Amino acid sequence: MLRNLRRIGSIVPTNVNYCTHARNFLPQLTKDRYPDVKRGDYAVLNENHLFHFVDLLGVEKVLNDPSDCEKYNIDWIKNVRGFSQCVLKPESTEEVSQILAYCNEHRIAVCPQGGNTGLVGGSVPVFDEVVLSTELMNDVISIDDTSGVIVCQAGCILEALDQFLSEKGLMMPLDLGAKGSCHIGGNVATNAGGLRLLRYGNLHGNVLGLEAVKADGEIVDCLSTLKKDNTGYHLKHLFIGSEGTLGIITTVAIQCPPRPNAINLAFLGLESFEDILTTFRKAKQELGEILSSCEMIDAKSLDVSTGHCQLKSPIKEFPFYMLIETSGSNNKHDEEKLNHFLENVMNDGTVLDGTVTNEPGKMRAIWELRERITEGLLHDGYVFKYDISLPIKDFYSLVPAMLEKVGKDAVRVSGYGHIGDGNIHLNISVPEFRPDILRKIEPYVYEFTSNLKGSVSAEHGIGFRKQKYIHYSKSESAIKLMKDIKKMMDPNGILNPYKVLP
Numbered sequence: 274m275l276r277n278l279r280r281i282g283s284i285v286p287t288n289v290n291y292c293t294h295a296r297n298f299l300p301q302l303t304k305d306r307y308p309d310v311k312r313g314d315y316a317v318l319n320e321n322h323l324f325h326f327v328d329l330l331g332v333e334k335v336l337n338d339p340s341d342c343e344k345y346n347i348d349w350i351k352n353v354r355g356f357s358q359c360v361l362k363p364e365s366t367e368e369v370s371q372i373l374a375y376c377n378e379h380r381i382a383v384c385p386q387g388g389n390t391g392l393v394g395g396s397v398p399v400f401d402e403v404v405l406s407t408e409l410m411n412d413v414i415s416i417d418d419t420s421g422v423i424v425c426q427a428g429c430i431l432e433a434l435d436q437f438l439s440e441k442g443l444m445m446p447l448d449l450g451a452k453g454s455c456h457i458g459g460n461v462a463t464n465a466g467g468l469r470l471l472r473y474g475n476l477h478g479n480v481l482g483l484e485a486v487k488a489d490g491e492i493v494d495c496l497s498t499l500k501k502d503n504t505g506y507h508l509k510h511l512f513i514g515s516e517g518t519l520g521i522i523t524t525v526a527i528q529c530p531p532r533p534n535a536i537n538l539a540f541l542g543l544e545s546f547e548d549i550l551t552t553f554r555k556a557k558q559e560l561g562e563i564l565s566s567c568e569m570i571d572a573k574s575l576d577v578s579t580g581h582c583q584l585k586s587p588i589k590e591f592p593f594y595m596l597i598e599t600s601g602s603n604n605k606h607d608e609e610k611l612n613h614f615l616e617n618v619m620n621d622g623t624v625l626d627g628t629v630t631n632e633p634g635k636m637r638a639i640w641e642l643r644e645r646i647t648e649g650l651l652h653d654g655y656v657f658k659y660d661i662s663l664p665i666k667d668f669y670s671l672v673p674a675m676l677e678k679v680g681k682d683a684v685r686v687s688g689y690g691h692i693g694d695g696n697i698h699l700n701i702s703v704p705e706f707r708p709d710i711l712r713k714i715e716p717y718v719y720e721f722t723s724n725l726k727g728s729v730s731a732e733h734g735i736g737f738r739k740q741k742y743i744h745y746s747k748s749e750s751a752i753k754l755m756k757d758i759k760k761m762m763d764p765n766g767i768l769n770p771y772k773v774l775p
């Protein structure tokens with residue numbers, strides 16, 4: 274629909290906060306750590322294949338030196354490692370299409386990769402799959418300042434897009450700690466949630482249209498830029514959250530809200546999880562439409578930021594903390610509302626201490642306390658990571674349950690996350706990976722979640738690490754339909770094998 278539009282140009286990130294690996298070591302190869310997973314019946318890459326890719330893309334867009342390929346084989350949290358000998362970096366949808374048509378014909382397995390910040394092992398090969406990286410697909414194609422719709426290639430970095438939009442008085446509707454590295458295509462492929470989903474909703478709502486390439490190379494044009502479009506099946510939703518198993522997303526159209534004039538951020542200390550629930554309830558009631566984020570952190574998680582990341586907390590120590598952010602168009606109005614709310618929760622003893630600011634530098638420092646926990650945890654050693662949705666009253670119950678189960682083996686059992694969305698991040702860090710500890714945690718953690726009617730993957734996806742456990746949150750009939758759709762769209766199973774589907 275929008276093909277051939279004049280491109281605005283590539284956006285390269287300026288001054289972005291690239292995520293860094295905390296420790297410099299090579300994780301065990303996935304094939305050795307998970308010997309039950311067997312390589313599928315795919316072609317082994319040979320010289321002819323490589324020559325074909327070089328002919329297609331040019332030599333500089335084909336990597337096959339092992340040291341060049343290494344970073345594309347290891348995931349961000351160093352849980353998994355493949356041994357791909359080939360990374361392809363197409364620049365256009367047409368190049369993606371030609372790569373997939375060839376791979377499909379020759380039964381070459383392909384692992385799509387964006388910023389490689391995924392947390393479930395979906396973005397790196399399990400064995401020797403060819404990596405198709407969207408790194409060079411970073412053009413903004415169009416932007417409409419009135420409707421707020423941006424159309425861009427899948428490889429645009431989230432933070433770079435947000436910086437670009439800020440010049441137009443707009444913002445990206447999603448924000449996450451990995452913004453300096455993750456690609457918008459990866460965000461859409463994982464249906465990433467993040468820190469402001471509470472206010473702006475998820476990508477099923479904000480993605481107006483997309484273009485994707487199917488396994489056989491066919492380009493599927495669903496690139497509508499309309500807010501309302503009820504013509505037939507809503508095919509874009511098939512690709513949103515499909516984690517590279519149904520097609521490669523090449524272009525997206527996103528609805529972007531106006532950038533708020535006024536932002537305020539409070540950082541609060543609380544005694545108990547019950548107090549967090551009370552504060553959240555009151556925040557919704559009293560702040561209403563200006564509430565833009567509501568996050569919680571337990572003491573062990575904050576220790577990661579203040580300890581490993583050497584950040585400074587603006588308040589003294591408490592068992593729990595909350596970040597409450599408001600965004601609106603009138604600072605006087607917002608400040609009045611927020612101050613009134615804070616006075617109430619502090620006067621009645623629900624909140625024990627707190628600080629509030631609208632200074633950008635101070636807000637940034639508070640957000641870092643929350644956003645850098647993932648990175649800091651890697652300093653503990655190996656991290657067993659769980660991203661769980663639970664009914665709000667049970668939100669924190671998983672943390673003490675797991676502490677009892679594996680507390681003796683762990684460096685840390687901690688919980689933090691998006692209380693506003695009922696999504697907790699449970700992290701169990703240990704000095705190094707041990708299969709016996711894994712067996713103590715799984716499937717118990719998923720049974721616990723399922724018994725409470727929660728979801729075993731709230732926002733990170735299923736990837737490689739959770740495909741065995743999808744049935745805890747999906748019915749047999751739903752899994753069967755997923756398999757039928759996969760078979761129809763990718764009959765040779767070349768797209769991101771060993772991921773998502775059990």
Ligand code: FAD
Pocket residue numbers: 292349384385386387388389390391392395396397407427448449450451454455456457458459460461462463464465466467468516517518520521522523644647648732733736769772
């Ligand atoms: P990748 O990691 O490269 O890939 C993720 C999956 O998508 C893989 O299965 C891959 O095959 C597939 N894929 C990538 N690009 C495409 C494409 N163009 N077409 C088809 N498939 C594709 N996630 C949240 O939801 N909320 C958070 O708050 C959050 N915070 C994070 C904070 C940190 C510090 C880190 C490291 C990660 C965080 N994540 C979060 C997880 C991760 O950043 C998101 O899942 C993100 O959306 C992944 O984007 P990416 O470009 O890095 O994708």
Ligand code: 2HG
Pocket residue numbers: 450467643644646647658659690691698699700
């Ligand atoms: C976040 O909300 C991310 O910070 C990462 O989803 C969560 O590291 C985690 O467990």
Ligand code: ZN
Pocket residue numbers: 467690691698732
């Ligand atoms: Zn999260």
